Amino acid sequence: MQTQRLRIAIQKKGRLAKECQELLKRCGVKINYTGERLVVHAENMPIDLLLVRDDDIPGLIMDGVVDLGVIGENELEEVRLERIKLGEPSQYQLLRRLDFGGCRLSIALDKDQNYNGPQDLAEQRIATTYPNILKAYMDKQGVNFSTCMLNGSVEVAPRAGLADAICDLVSTGATLEANGLKEAEVIFRSKAVLIQREGSFSEEKTALIERLLTRMQGVIQAKE
Template sequence: MTNLKIAVQKSGRLSEDSLTLLKECGISLNVGKDQLIAQASNFQLEVLYLRNSDIPQYVRDGIADIAIIGDNTEKEKKTGIVPVLDLGFSRCRLSIAVPRAVEFKDLSYLQGKKIATSYPNTLKDFLTEHAIEAEIHEISGSVEIAPNIGLSDAICDVVSTGSTLVKNGLKEVYKIFESQAILAANPNLETEKKDILDQLVFRIKAVLASKNSKYILLNTPEKVLDEVCALLPGMKSPTIMPLRQKGWVSVHSVVQENEFWEVIGKLKAVGAEGILIIPIEKMIL
């Protein structure tokens, strides 16, 4: 039986989120302590736990077929693997940061400066794009300490909350790009493995759709039903069911997470009552 091999980060937040996603897709893994390979018991999938920076090349070389990685990693490695799906978690940004005391007005500050980074290729492309000549110091880890020990005038690093910058006396001054976890694949997958990948993508899309939506049930007078339905288009249109009390109906629909509170307020304003919000475990579009 052919298995699809997926590479995930062997430790850290991205690893945890990746394994949680696979679990939510109904995939059970036989995982032991310090295990570097795990076989799914109910899906044609084999998980390889690898160092994050090595994953793109492993996929490009065909050791792994697909991977869950930050797109910032692939942009840096430039291995040519194919993005398949944005996953929406492990969001961060690659940014320029300088000491808090520095008066940074624009990118011209970087001209002739020393910049420390773990992303030398990305930084080089950025500097070239903006016609800036600067000295790049490649550092593996703990980039934030570079200005404090006199190694650099600025840094280029991944920023999530920004708390690490603050702790090291730095401030974020320019965002190069935003990043998130993606599902990526070898561009030369054989047909059988493409079919398995399609099944996995189908499951992932159902999980991601459910995370961004809530199921809503409410009661409303029939006389304002048109106004209520206008606020709740749902996936196609709301489900309407009559209540025992004459002149009232029950409305069932779906609302987007980012519109939730605004919609609830408008529903209350037009006369909706007994509003219930229920999490959606999976949503097949």
């Protein structure tokens, strides 16, 4: 279902939401975010914003349901690997890396446990929300392990006796420390990115995307 208006998916609430809104505003896109709507219309450009959970953004792009999306590379890569596994569409185009949402996906374990390298994780159970990225990393290291899938409270899994270690997002390390864990291995570094669906675009949409990208370049450079 193609519309004339450019459709952009961004996170509704969470760590990427505010900065996405701010970036669009600085690019001159006027939007009124009040209310609990899924779709909001820009007042001064043919742009519709979809306000969704970040987990849904990669799929919306890969299925060609929206034109552009802003998403953390961690989530994007996890969904891409999952879709490859399931034989579902997993293509997208990277338009640009953004200057927010920086974090790393790391393996962490009890701070008193000895750690000399990935081989120390052999036959351990690792709790994570990112089983595909973790498996790709462990396969590359040639280390056998098992997982425990958790969509929240990953950092308490070792203390709760659910897992030996965790693989979770870290920015300052304060959460790890508060839970008696230490960062053992960084397996993925992430930032927010702007992505585009595959396939063709109308001339108007192509021109609008170009314009947005040029403005974004200016906005990001001005901050540096």
